[in-house]
Amino acid sequence: MATPFPVFVERHQQRTYRAAFRVLGERAEALDVTQEALLALYRRGAGLPEARVEGWLVRAATCRALDRLRR
Secondary structure, three states: OOOOHHHHHHHHHHHHHHHHHHHHOOHHHHHHHHHHHHHHHHHHOOOOOHHHHHHHHHHHHHHHHHHHHHO
């Protein structure tokens, strides 16, 4: 990914956080899930079209949040 990580986070953090918070209802847990999802996609690197980034992040945050609820 050519975008620096801080710019990537600023661009996508709020929507990703909202998805996690909707599932978890707890701020600290939602922030952790948001960070996990953002890091996972950023580390993945290029290959995902920009148009699909938001959807991928929302889905990743939702799945991670549901996993935390199951534990």
